[in-house]
Amino acid sequence: MKDQQLSSARVDLDDSILTTDQAIPVEDTDNSLRAGARGPTLLADFHLREKITRFDHERIPERVVHARGSGAYGWFQPYESLRRYTTAHFLTDPARRTPVFVRFSTVQGSRGSADTVRDVRGFATKFYTDQGNFDLVGNNMPVFFIQDGIKFPDFVHALKPEPQHEMPQGASAHDTFWDFVSLQPETMHHVIWLMSDRALPRSYRAMQGFGVHTFRLVNEEGEGTFVKFHWTPAAGVQSLVWDEAQKIAGKDPDFNRRDLWESIAAGVFPEYELGMQLIPESDEFAFDFDLLDPTKIVPEELVPVTPVGRMVLDRNPDNFFAETEQVAFCVGNIVPGIDFSDDPLMQARLFSYLDTQLTRLGGPNFAQLPVNRPVAPVRNHQQDGFGQQQIPTTPANYHPNSLADGCPRLLGGGVGGAGRGWVPGPTAAFLHYPERVKGVAHRRRSETFADHYSQPTLFWNSMSGWEKEHIIAAYRFELGKVDSREIRDRAVGQLAHIDLDLASAVAAGIGVAAPEKVADNHGRSSPALSQSNGRLTGSTGIAGRKVAFLVADGVEAPSVTVLRDALQERGVVGEVLGPVGGTVQCSEGDQLPVTRALPTVGSVLYDGVVVAGGSPACVAALASDGYAVHFVAEAYKHAKPIAALGSGTELLLAASLPNPNTAPGALDGVVTHEQPGPPAAALVEAFVAALAAHRHFGRPLELVPA
Ligand code: HDE
Numbered sequence: 001m002k003d004q005q006l007s008s009a010r011v012d013l014d015d016s017i018l019t020t021d022q023a024i025p026v027e028d029t030d031n032s033l034r035a036g037a038r039g040p041t042l043l044a045d046f047h048l049r050e051k052i053t054r055f056d057h058e059r060i061p062e063r064v065v066h067a068r069g070s071g072a073y074g075w076f077q078p079y080e081s082l083r084r085y086t087t088a089h090f091l092t093d094p095a096r097r098t099p100v101f102v103r104f105s106t107v108q109g110s111r112g113s114a115d116t117v118r119d120v121r122g123f124a125t126k127f128y129t130d131q132g133n134f135d136l137v138g139n140n141m142p143v144f145f146i147q148d149g150i151k152f153p154d155f156v157h158a159l160k161p162e163p164q165h166e167m168p169q170g171a172s173a174h175d176t177f178w179d180f181v182s183l184q185p186e187t188m189h190h191v192i193w194l195m196s197d198r199a200l201p202r203s204y205r206a207m208q209g210f211g212v213h214t215f216r217l218v219n220e221e222g223e224g225t226f227v228k229f230h231w232t233p234a235a236g237v238q239s240l241v242w243d244e245a246q247k248i249a250g251k252d253p254d255f256n257r258r259d260l261w262e263s264i265a266a267g268v269f270p271e272y273e274l275g276m277q278l279i280p281e282s283d284e285f286a287f288d289f290d291l292l293d294p295t296k297i298v299p300e301e302l303v304p305v306t307p308v309g310r311m312v313l314d315r316n317p318d319n320f321f322a323e324t325e326q327v328a329f330c331v332g333n334i335v336p337g338i339d340f341s342d343d344p345l346m347q348a349r350l351f352s353y354l355d356t357q358l359t360r361l362g363g364p365n366f367a368q369l370p371v372n373r374p375v376a377p378v379r380n381h382q383q384d385g386f387g388q389q390q391i392p393t394t395p396a397n398y399h400p401n402s403l404a405d406g407c408p409r410l411l412g413g414g415v416g417g418a419g420r421g422w423v424p425g426p427t428a429a430f431l432h433y434p435e436r437v438k439g440v441a442h443r444r445r446s447e448t449f450a451d452h453y454s455q456p457t458l459f460w461n462s463m464s465g466w467e468k469e470h471i472i473a474a475y476r477f478e479l480g481k482v483d484s485r486e487i488r489d490r491a492v493g494q495l496a497h498i499d500l501d502l503a504s505a506v507a508a509g510i511g512v513a514a515p516e517k518v519a520d521n522h523g524r525s526s527p528a529l530s531q532s533n534g535r536l537t538g539s540t541g542i543a544g545r546k547v548a549f550l551v552a553d554g555v556e557a558p559s560v561t562v563l564r565d566a567l568q569e570r571g572v573v574g575e576v577l578g579p580v581g582g583t584v585q586c587s588e589g590d591q592l593p594v595t596r597a598l599p600t601v602g603s604v605l606y607d608g609v610v611v612a613g614g615s616p617a618c619v620a621a622l623a624s625d626g627y628a629v630h631f632v633a634e635a636y637k638h639a640k641p642i643a644a645l646g647s648g649t650e651l652l653l654a655a656s657l658p659n660p661n662t663a664p665g666a667l668d669g670v671v672t673h674e675q676p677g678p679p680a681a682a683l684v685e686a687f688v689a690a691l692a693a694h695r696h697f698g699r700p701l702e703l704v705p706a
Contacts, residue, residue: 020050060325061360062111065156066122068170069105070204070257071324072264074313076100076127076274082308085225085278086217087428088337090129091308099128101371102313103327104204104260108159109170114249115256116240117170118199118474120190123209123231124329125311128375132430135333136229137353141198142210144294145181145190147449149348155180155187170249173481182490185452188498189295192456195474196467197239197531202607202694203259205270205544206238208536213346214291216339216433217278224433226279226291226341228298230305234271236538237531238694242474243706244604244638251602259544261316268544268571270313275305289455290448292343296455300528323371328357339433344445363387379408453497454522460499461525464532466697472502476509488512532697542691543571545607550628550651551578551594554618557586558678559645563610566684572691574610577601579625587615598627603635608691613646613676623654633657637704639697641669641690643683646676658703669696 018026026047033045041048063069075097082091090098105122106113121140126133146155158180161167168174172194181187193199201207211229218224240248248255263270277298279291289296317323330353331346340346357366363386366372381397396404411429463471475495479488489512495503496515503515527533547567549560564574578584578594586592603609609632611622622628632655635642644652649672660666671686673679690696 020047021054060362063105063360064356065107065160066105066124067111068109068113068115069103069122069324070260071101071103071317071327072260072270072313073315073317074100074102074269074311076125076309076311078274078309079307082217083219085219085227086337087220088129088134088217088335089131090127090134090335091217091337096130098130099375100311100313101126101128101323101327102311103324103329104256106170108161108172113170114253116200116245116248116253118172118194118242118245118478119170120194120199121201121204121207123207125209125231126327126329126333126372127335129335130376131335131337132376133333133372133374134335134338135329135331136211137329137331137349138209138211138229138231140201140207140209141190141193142208142212142228142230142297143190143193143455144212144345145187146184146345147186147293147295147445148344149346149352151184152345152348152352155184168481171481173478175482175484175487178479178482178491179484179487182487182494185494185497186295186449188452188494189456189459192459192471192498195471195478196459196463197241197470198237199474200240200242200245201256202238202240203235203263203544204256205235205260205263205268206233206538208232208237209272212294213343214279214341216341217276218337218339218433222434224281224339224435226281226284228277228279228303230275230277231272231311232275232305232307232536234273234538234540235544236540236694237536239531241638241695242470242477247602247604252605255605260313263544264313264316266544266571266573271540272311273307274309274311275307277303277305279303289451290446292341292446293449294343294345295449295452297526297529299458299526301526317371322369326361326366326369327371328353328361328366328369330354330357334430336428336430342435361387365389381408453519456498457521458524458526459529460502461521461523462527462529464530467530467532468502472505472509475502475506479506479510485512493518537692541570542567542607542688544573545691546573546575546605547608547610547691548601548603548606548631549574549576549610549612550598550622550631550648551576551584551592551612552614552618552621552625552628553585554587554615554621555584555592555612556614556618556646556676556678557588557590557592559613559648560592560610562678563643563645563684563687567688567691570688575601575606577631579621579628587618598625598631603631603638603640606635606640607694608641608643608687609635610687611642611644611648611651613648613673616647619647619650622648622651629654633704636670636699637701637706639669639695639699639701641687641693641696642671643679643687643690644670644672645679645683646673649674658700663700663703665698665700668698669693 032048033042035042077097078091078094080094103124106119108119123140124137126135158176159172161169162176181191209231215227216224217227284291331349365385365387368389381399383397394404479491482488488510492503492507492512492515495506496518499521500517507514567574575595577596577598579598581594581597583591583593632651636657658666669690671683673683
């Protein structure tokens with residue numbers, strides 16, 4: 001290759017010298033070339049022109065959807081060989097670690113929008129396998145809004161900010177979204193997921209991922225097995241509450257991005273288990289929904305999720321633009337042993353992703369960008385185009401050829417192999433699954449896609465009490481922002497098909513008439529769907545959570561350090577918050593460093609709070625500090641774990657928390673230690689357990705002012 005010859009001729013005079021793009025050393029980059037000190041700037045200043053031109057062209061079009069994202073590198077490793085089902089090497093060799101790049105995203109907002117909006121989250125994984133790249137471009141919810149890709153532009157136009165004024169940003173709480181979904185009942189299942197706490201992940205480390213569509217695995221014999229892909233986080237599934245999410249959007253719009261970056265930097269690596277629901281081809285019609293319908297889940301009670309491997313994200317990118325922004329996921333990137341199904345949504349995606357990259361990345365050579373480049377060698381007759389990085393040397397840029405000895409040749413020997421049906425064997429080239437296809441060409445949807453309400457009802461029935469309360473509140477918030485009375489009425493009318501109690505509760509909150517009964521609730525549930533059933537609590541404990549220690553002058557140092565050290569051993573970050581920055585004076589005479597001043601943060605940025613004990617002056621200072629009092633009251637309202645040590649318990653009184661003598665559940669997730677001095681081991685364990693539970697919705701939260 002010519003570029004190798006060129007690189008051997010390369011000279012590195014001094015790699016600290018600033019140069020132009022043409023490698024010409026620069027003498028001054030602060031002053032443009034002028035005719036005299038006060039004279040006009042000269043066109044001959046090629047350095048100025050190049051610098052400004054490069055700046056002018058720094059932006060590329062952001063993604064139409066999923067514009068706001070964060071990425072990380074890592075690896076995937078299967079637990080054991082799945083050779084019975086697939087020929088994909090990354091799934092059949094338990095000794096092999098396949099490198100991955102994952103990009104998490106929100107859908108609606110633009111690149112600069114806040115992380116914690118109510119939205120679906122993208123969960124896109126690029127596996128750099130030895131057989132080429134496999135892109136599993138999924139979401140954190142297992143269903144999609146529409147059944148046919150031809151509706152995607154309509155759906156996205158309705159979801160995005162409204163065209164006349166480009167509002168609202170990052171939110172579905174507006175007329176056009178609810179207008180569309182209330183007219184298109186197939187959206188109802190995804191919409192109820194969107195109204196649940198799944199739309200408010202606490203962390204990208206703590207959310208599930210789903211391939212959504214039914215895919216196919218194909219084995220050496222050419223046998224297919226339908227498969228649904230699931231990612232389950234080792235940290236457990238945790239969500240924010242809505243009030244908190246909105247406040248974080250102001251206090252730290254980068255909340256999820258920061259958490260991902262800081263966790264990886266601190267060695268708390270996000271980890272996910274890949275699971276599969278495997279369905280034999282013979283069971284294609286065994287369900288009361290269609291496997292090809294992306295608005296449906298396969299309930300885990302019908303087909304359990306088989307754990308097949310582990311993914312760990314252990315490296316932050318070096319450069320956001322080069323890697324996270326330029327990564328190009330294409331659902332058509334697939335490897336031998338995996339294939340698509342005929343899901344009509346998937347079929348449209350197969351066209352869309354490649355097409356979108358051509359505009360976004362300026363031409364057809366985007367696969368040569370470092371983050372997109374396969375680790376397996378690429379050899380073909382593609383040529384030219386914007387941004388070509390290679391210098392091909394072959395005289396034969398076509399197939400078949402004799403001038404280049406027939407190279408690159410087809411796996412399987414060309415004539416006798418590829419293109420002649422199924423060639424068994426683990427090293428076979430990609431062959432499309434030989435599916436028998438027969439049908440009349442028409443624009444019709446299968447009748448097996450017609451039931452739009454049974455599964456939203458299944459989801460609703462599976463929720464615990466507090467999950468239902470949050471869902472009702474979310475519908476009320478969103479529809480409360482809809483100006484059109486007609487749209488609000490219609491949306492409630494749709495909810496009546498899901499559950500009358502849900503519809504009536506929402507109607508009561510948005511000033512529309514209670515709906516008539518239109519259907520019976522079928523009464524079935526799928527316990528696996530609830531966040532509160534203990535199944536999704538994860539295996540890696542509380543690592544990566546953040547706890548605030550409230551202190552003031554006169555604090556007893558051990559009431560901070562003992563608990564903080566115990567938490568740190570479990571991977572928890574403890575931050576000391578004082579009335580002002582700098583240090584506080586300990587009762588023992590030393591100074592304790594303050595991580596941040598209270599006015600610069602807020603309880604919403606932490607998973608739990610500890611009120612340290614100290615002298616009477618210490619607790620008096622905290623109890624008279626509005627930030628400290630609000631901090632505790634707000635953490636309580638958001639159902640977060642609270643520990644109060646020694647005199648620190650007085651701050652709980654100042655925060656007017658409900659009285660445990662009259663309000664049952666008032667101390668759910670609140671641990672106290674009235675004695676002065678360091679916390680006892682039992683308190684440490686109780687607080688760790690409260691933190692592990694994440695939220696404590698057994699509290700009488702209705703008694704706490706908003
Ligand atoms: Fe996407 N989608 N999508 N989508 N999608 C894009 O591709 C599209 C769908 C998803 O981090 C775009 O590179 C169509 C389902 C993720 O870079 C675009 C249809 C699911 C990401 C596009 C769908 C997704 C995208 C925008 C219906 C979950 C971000 C920029 C037929 C299974 C990937 C880009 C990243 C991005 C089209 C439906 C997930 C425009 C036409 C279903 C996670 O090509």
